[in-house]
Amino acid sequence: KKLGVALVGLGSYSTYQLAPALLDTAHCYLAGIVTGTKEKEEVWANKYNISQDSIYNYDDFDSIKDNPHIDIVYVVLPNSMHADFSIRAARAGKHVICEKPMAMNVEECDAIITACKKANVKLGIGYRLHSEPYTQQVKRFVKEKTFGNIRYISADAGYYSGSNPNQWRLDKSLSGGGALVNMGVYAIQSLIYGTGENPISVAAQEFSTRPKYFKGTDETITAQFEFKSGAVGNIMTSHNANANRLYASCEKGWFELNPANNYGPLQGTTSKGDKISFPHESQQKLQMDDFAKHILFDAPNLVPGEMGKRDMIIVEAIYKSIAEDGKKQVLDFEPRYGFG
Ligand code: NAD
Numbered sequence: 190k191k192l193g194v195a196l197v198g199l200g201s202y203s204t205y206q207l208a209p210a211l212l213d214t215a216h217c218y219l220a221g222i223v224t225g226t227k228e229k230e231e232v233w234a235n236k237y238n239i240s241q242d243s244i245y246n247y248d249d250f251d252s253i254k255d256n257p258h259i260d261i262v263y264v265v266l267p268n269s270m271h272a273d274f275s276i277r278a279a280r281a282g283k284h285v286i287c288e289k290p291m292a293m294n295v296e297e298c299d300a301i302i303t304a305c306k307k308a309n310v311k312l313g314i315g316y317r318l319h320s321e322p323y324t325q326q327v328k329r330f331v332k333e334k335t336f337g338n339i340r341y342i343s344a345d346a347g348y349y350s351g352s353n354p355n356q357w358r359l360d361k362s363l364s365g366g367g368a369l370v371n372m373g374v375y376a377i378q379s380l381i382y383g384t385g386e387n388p389i390s391v392a393a394q395e396f397s398t399r400p401k402y403f404k405g406t407d408e409t410i411t412a413q414f415e416f417k418s419g420a421v422g423n424i425m426t427s428h429n430a431n432a433n434r435l436y437a438s439c440e441k442g443w444f445e446l447n448p449a450n451n452y453g454p455l456q457g458t459t460s461k462g463d464k465i466s467f468p469h470e471s472q473q474k475l476q477m478d479d480f481a482k483h484i485l486f487d488a489p490n491l492v493p494g495e496m497g498k499r500d501m502i503i504v505e506a507i508y509k510s511i512a513e514d515g516k517k518q519v520l521d522f523e524p525r526y527g528f529g
Contacts, residue, residue, distance in 0.1 A: 338439060411424065
């Protein structure tokens with residue numbers, strides 16, 4: 190059986206990545222759409238052969254509970270709408286994939302997790318890289334200690350956000366934050382799977398060079414982390430500079446991905462002179478099939494809701510550190526979920 194997926198929000202990520210990937214998935218397919226834009230209904234219905242009774246808008250969305258063809262609801266809306274639609278999907282008895290960042294704050298993450306548990310549905314976050322071979326190779330280096338213990342890890346994730354100050358990502362009421370919540374979560378993720386540990390502290394700094402453009406959201410942030418093993422780490426995230434890299438300095442060498450978090454193909458090198466190299470496949474295809482396998486065959490959930498919540502705890506600690514002039518914040522994660 191192939192599981193039916195309904196995409197909620199037909200913006201650029203749904204249009205150019207998720208919907209095309211769902212044509213190639215082995216265990217799920219695009220069965221429904223939820224859109225606030227009437228004109229998109231017919232275009233999508235024709236292009237993806239979606240039946241009229243699997244097309245919803247934001248108001249009649251809850252009646253999706255009566256649709257036996259939809260198994261998974263994938264929330265691909267601005268961040269401020271993630272919690273509302275994820276919770277409504279769970280209440281409709283559908284499994285949920287919620288895009289990153291999981292929500293506006295930790296409290297909303299908890300509400301999503303609770304709603305999914307209560308409805309007995311599965312919850313995954315849209316961190317596609319966990320299904321991606323270069324990232325999985327990094328996890329193997331860490332697990333097998335190919336280069337010994339990690340001493341220092343650095344990750345950068347950012348892009349130049351152009352010249353449209355009216356985009357929702359720069360409106361805090363819709364995004365919850367700036368570069369940190371949009372791209373910084375990738376750098377946080379890189380640090381954690383690149384060390385195999387959750388951090389125990391963070392201290393952060395914010396830089397603003399175009400305050401008129403970035404009115405209410407962070408432009409560039411750096412943050413330093415400590416890990417229990419003794420490893421230290423640094424991230425840089427920006428809406429004003431292109432950056433896409435993971436670098437780990439280890440006891441017996443180093444490994445690097447550059448790019449580390451775009452749609453691929455990624456690239457990797459190591460101190461042994463090897464190139465890390467895998468055939469390219471759509472990351473979104475791999476990600477959605479992994480989630481479908483979790484539902485169908487009880488395969489591991491590579492990106493549980495708790496992982497999205499953990500990252501939001503770190504995001505909040507970073508903003509707190511900045512508000513307190515770079516004061517180090519203690520982080521205490523138990524259980525140590527979200528890597529391996
Ligand atoms: P987008 O701006 O291209 O699309 C947003 C969609 O939401 C549009 O269809 C828009 O009509 C709809 N929408 C509903 N209410 C809106 C409002 N008040 N303001 C603006 N749009 C509104 O955004 P996107 O790039 O598709 O991002 C959507 C989500 O997916 C975000 O949470 C983003 O972080 C995430 N995303 C994840 C990845 C990834 O690689 N995992 C990549 C891109 C985006």
